[in-house]
Amino acid sequence: MNNPEPRLARDDEPPVMGMDERSAWVQIFVFAITTSVYLFVVLSRVRVTPVEDVEWVAPLLWAIGISIVTVIVGSIISGIGGAMGLAMRGRDPDVELKSDSRDKDIARHARLRTYWVGSVLGAGTLVLAMLDVDTLWIGTYVFAISSAGAITDAAVRIRAYRRGFVA
């Protein structure tokens, strides 16, 4: 049985969210949750255990691993869901979900505006090392600013998609 040719969207149909915007939403939720959980777990231990005895490496690695895998898997699942919805309406997911020049411009716009998160806040790592604080605080700080960078990047992209931007 031949599938009918996918049709183009009519103007009165609501536009769908493209893959890049879907990924931004997944990224902001995943990093907010994994970072919060990591901080809750480690800081809870700090309250009842001497800092030098707190096990923080495994939770940190788990948080990083879960963040990366969940963003990838979540984006794929979100994309599949969007594609199935379009296909059921007879529309072409390849055409409507693809990345284009606006997505690239928005990604560049977000990179420029979140550069400071890594560069300025990253300098705080040096300060912590100079103060000779426990490695727990340095590792946690580096993870926190990495997450802040990912969350800021996603937030800037979502804002650009929703409200527009000037490249």
Added chain:
Amino acid sequence: MSPKPTRVTNRIRALRAERDDLTQAELAERLGVTRQTVIAIEQGRYSPSLEMAFQIARIFELPLDDVFQYGEGDDH
């Protein structure tokens, strides 16, 4: 409603209506972008590259400044 991020305005929606109701999706297909991008350009939420602006003007067979206008105001 928040102000538009750009002072570039355009007549794409009106021109589409004049050209046998060219749809957003059809224009997007001819430009090689998504319909969401055409919608963002029409609503002033995204300024296309100069190259894409020329492509749009060529599709409507008009000079660039018959399609896009730069709003009055303080020059920076």
